[in-house]
Amino acid sequence: MLYGLKHGCKPPPSIPNRWPLGIDRLKQIWDADARGNLMEEINSFVDDYPTNMLSQFFLAGPRSYHSIAPENVEAILSSNFSDYSFGPRASVFGPLLGAGIFTQEGAAWKHSRGMLRKQLVRGQYQTMHQFHEHVDNLLARLPEVDGVVDLQPLFFEFTLDTASALLLGKSTYSLRQKTATVESRRNKAFADSFEVAQEGLARRFRMAPFHSLYQPKPFREACANIHQFIDDYVRETRSPKSQLEKEDCYGLVDQMSMSTFDDKAIRDQILNVLLAGRDTTAACLSWTFRLLARSPDVLTKLRAEIKTVIGNARRPTKDEIRRMPYLAQVIKESLRLYPPVPLNLREARKTTILPVGGGIDGQSPVLVRKGEVAVISQYVTARRKGIFGPDAAAFRPERWSDDADPNAARVKQAAYFPFNLGPRRCLGEDFALVEISYVLIAICQAFPVIEVVDEEKGQPLGAEKQKVGLVLCCMEGCKVRLSRGAAEKVDGNLEEA
Numbered sequence: 001m002l003y004g005l006k007h008g009c010k011p012p013p014s015i016p017n018r019w020p021l022g023i024d025r026l027k028q029i030w031d032a033d034a035r036g037n038l039m040e041e042i043n044s045f046v047d048d049y050p051t052n053m054l055s056q057f058f059l060a061g062p063r064s065y066h067s068i069a070p071e072n073v074e075a076i077l078s079s080n081f082s083d084y085s086f087g088p089r090a091s092v093f094g095p096l097l098g099a100g101i102f103t104q105e106g107a108a109w110k111h112s113r114g115m116l117r118k119q120l121v122r123g124q125y126q127t128m129h130q131f132h133e134h135v136d137n138l139l140a141r142l143p144e145v146d147g148v149v150d151l152q153p154l155f156f157e158f159t160l161d162t163a164s165a166l167l168l169g170k171s172t173y174s175l176r177q178k179t180a181t182v183e184s185r186r187n188k189a190f191a192d193s194f195e196v197a198q199e200g201l202a203r204r205f206r207m208a209p210f211h212s213l214y215q216p217k218p219f220r221e222a223c224a225n226i227h228q229f230i231d232d233y234v235r236e237t238r239s240p241k242s243q244l245e246k247e248d249c250y251g252l253v254d255q256m257s258m259s260t261f262d263d264k265a266i267r268d269q270i271l272n273v274l275l276a277g278r279d280t281t282a283a284c285l286s287w288t289f290r291l292l293a294r295s296p297d298v299l300t301k302l303r304a305e306i307k308t309v310i311g312n313a314r315r316p317t318k319d320e321i322r323r324m325p326y327l328a329q330v331i332k333e334s335l336r337l338y339p340p341v342p343l344n345l346r347e348a349r350k351t352t353i354l355p356v357g358g359g360i361d362g363q364s365p366v367l368v369r370k371g372e373v374a375v376i377s378q379y380v381t382a383r384r385k386g387i388f389g390p391d392a393a394a395f396r397p398e399r400w401s402d403d404a405d406p407n408a409a410r411v412k413q414a415a416y417f418p419f420n421l422g423p424r425r426c427l428g429e430d431f432a433l434v435e436i437s438y439v440l441i442a443i444c445q446a447f448p449v450i451e452v453v454d455e456e457k458g459q460p461l462g463a464e465k466q467k468v469g470l471v472l473c474c475m476e477g478c479k480v481r482l483s484r485g486a487a488e489k490v491d492g493n494l495e496e497a
């Protein structure tokens, strides 16, 4: 208390509750979630309380602080990083993930991060070859001439294929599951179990602190199937025969096998990275195409850039992707409006201070006691009109380049953190951005027409139903009309540079 007074701390406004223990607020959240507009509901709280922060109690749980200001996000994730922990994350995700980079903290996390950085940041995908066959498989699943397709499930299959190739050194080839071989059935069973297990983890996450009550048989079986699948892969990859046959060591299994990790440690790391990287990338691809199909002007400008830098019949190189500023802005704007990880929380491991949010005007520091929870939301912070202007809810990629004033650009950048900030910033950011760019380019090249479907025409942005699971997805999927029209190349297989 004295510590707080010394630093001029003041409490933030509380969210008023009509029922005891915030039960009305919990109901409001569950109802909004069921309606598919949880994030918009949370966003609207902020319009009612336009200071930087709100505090709230739920049931008998600790006080939580909902922080909107970028200064607080920076303090939580970066400058005061060591004052916070993940709270119950390891135990919520434990049944599937065990101990890996996503669930670990302290020295064990540092060790994992050092090892994975080598694989993810300087990995084989630098050459882009790793993506080629999967992009071709994706294009082969799209209409031959013209038609309506829901891209969202295809993107989830695509990112499972690329992530498994990166991690296991061997893809699950979900996009090719038309042939019923023993291996394809095994891969399909893995993909299905992964869906069930992820849904279970999302439920456990929502139920924290009562998460351990949720472990139904289908969830336990799905986790067991996944563990078996990965263990088989690891054993196969580590067998002396397999090592002899291999020309390259692509996968994480290979890299970890060269260190002292046992099979269980390898399995845990693979699942941790798979969970971190697969759905996030698929969700971003899906939201980006939804946005592009509704924004013909943006699409035209993007096509013009693709045509100038690469043309319409050749695969992009990494260097060409770097030379496409508008493409980068399109992805950045999509991640601003629809961050795959829309909400995050940290628990104070010691008493600490947030720079702003206290008092009536929200400008005083706030004392956060040990055990209290700080909640941040990329979705909410990145939609603040005070930062992004009156058109904050609009999809306008140009906003990332139209600031003559470097300070205005800096303020926007500070409010943009879809990949997290600080020591635990996403390790797959570069991988994801290259992968997303490649798919955007390939589909634009193959389809001169990408349009919103008739039944969704005129639907305003933000009115779509959203699903907040482990990532933010669209309940309505990503249905678009695609037409190959007079494309320069129609067989779906692009030439290499």
Ligand code: HEM
Pocket: 101, 102, 113, 116, 120, 163, 166, 272, 273, 276, 277, 278, 280, 281, 284, 339, 340, 341, 344, 418, 419, 420, 423, 424, 425, 426, 427, 428, 429, 431, 432
């Ligand atoms: C658009 C795609 C992606 C987004 C938006 C994204 C976002 C994030 C976020 C917000 C975190 C922090 C989560 C937390 O600790 O609370 C994170 C962590 C992480 N991400 Fe990503 N991610 C993406 C793609 C990927 C990919 C493709 C990979 C790997 C291939 C990956 C690997 C990781 C890893 C290993 C961590 C844990 C880092 C650590 O705790 O030190 N991510 N990501």
